[in-house]
Amino acid sequence: MVKQWERGCGRISPTKQRAIENLPDTIPFKDDRKKGSFQFIDLFAGIGGIRIPFQKFGGKCVFTAEIDKHSKVTYAANFGEVPQRNGDITKFTASEIPDHDVLLAGFPCQAFSQAGRKQGFLDTRGTMFFEIQRILAAHHPKAFLLENVKQLKGHNGGDTLKTIMAILRGEASAEIPSDVMMSEEARASLGTHFDYDVDFEVLRARDFGVPQIRERIYIVGIRRDKGAPANHERIKEMFGRIIENYQLKVPLKDILVDDPERTRDFTISDNLWTGHKERKERNRANGKGFGYSLFDRTSEYCSTMSARYYKDGSEILIDQSDLGRNPRKLLPEEARALQGFPEEFVIDRVGRSQLYKQFGNSVAVPVIRAIASEMLREANIRTRKT
Incomplete structure (x- = not known):
């Protein structure tokens, strides 16, 4: 009936007209600021669980990608934004994506999960990591956060994660067969050398204030100062602070x-x-x-x-x-x-x-909040004082 009213189709009684006009129209996480304390992009956004803490810390989301039509409905209801071009990240060149300080991505996990076929990079969804890589290669943001299922750690005997880490650390490029589906720009960026300090940790949601196990792998990268030597240990130490200082048990x-x-x-x-x-x-x-x-x-x-x-x-x-x-x-x-x-x-x-x-x-929001707090501080990114 609301759709009918919006389109001006058919007759609606005065009572129903008043009921429609009295419906709540609040968009709780709409951000009307022209600029934030820092800028970030939200890739494979789902319903925005990763976005919420980073926006709360003062970040301004300048680009969103999410292809699932139902998730986009919930995302729009909460943030007042709908991803362009059907939310398909492969339809955007890297130059069309705004400059940003932080890249966030809960990239598709079905290719690595227990419930999926575990085909990894041979699965089209698995190649979405390389869409992230091409954006990192073009924009070189100060920091990034990637989230995936715990099974990524052991997929293909651990080789899949080793490949991802080597690429993000600038230690190696990936040899991906030509018959694996991937955008031309993503394939062209495979040899790009990165200068990020990168490490990962498997964290349980139940340790951060929500009563479910939910183990997920989180990969954090922070750009090194020009000429600075690699120091991946600082990311491991950052995760140590998260585990030590943010734990909370809720029954x-x-x-x-x-x-x-x-x-x-x-x-x-x-x-x-x-x-x-x-x-x-x-x-x-x-x-x-x-x-x-x-x-x-x-x-x-x-x-x-x-x-x-x-x-x-x-x-x-x-x-x-x-x-x-x-x-x-x-x-x-x-x-x-x-x-x-x-x-x-x-x-x-x-x-x-x-x-x-x-x-x-989706993600457990309190886990993301804890990571965001330490990650932004480690990357010297200015945040909103709350």
Whole structure:
């Protein structure tokens, strides 16, 4: 009906007209500043989980890339921006991307994840790293942050990560077969020599104030001063400060909604619950540990929420035996809190399945906040005083 009203199609009653006009139109993270304390770009942005802390520290996002149409709806609802050219980073030359101080990218993880085919650079999604490389080669920002699944560390016996690190550290170029899909500009930039101090760390979200395991690999690079020798150890020391100074434990009960009426509609069906139990029993008989995971208000934390959560919720089911009900899936607002997104983050512009998928693909915001704080300081990037 809102779409009909926007287009001026059909007749709408005065009552509904008033209801539409009274709908909230706040865009909570819209940034109308012409310039920030520093400029950054948000690549493979998802719904903006990496952007939020860097914007909070005073950064101005000057370019966004995200290709998923549903994620773009949620992104636009919260930031008031829609990526150009369908959000496809391969459609932009490096010169068309504005100058920036910081590059942020949660580049596609399916090529490296346990749930994917683990094809790495042979997968088109895996070559998206080289789209990042060509932008770094052209703009040479002061710092960058890349995020991916923990499995990247062990993919192809560790060789994939070694290749990525060698390229980012300026130690080697990559030999990528000609039949691997990649933009011409990305292929031409493969031999570019970088002068970044770079290192990585696998961090758990549950150590930073959200009650889920969620282990992810974070790669940070900071540009060296001209003529300065390589010092990758300073990035390792930076991660050490993050682990030492930003840890916070939050129990699962702190993000669960205690409202039997509100949670009723999220209770799984008898058929689904029976299927979960039978599948777990079969797996146990076959010596496999796969199956549903059940949690309650006494649990310290839960499993990692994945992009497939919308299908059956098996990795995080909340026990309701005290109510005489089957277990339930997380509420949308619980999924938001589980990833550490602010309460004002808009979550009602897409359907429930898409929302679960978006949060399952996103980052834990408190982890990014901790990294941003130390990374910007280490790179001597001026931030907003808060």
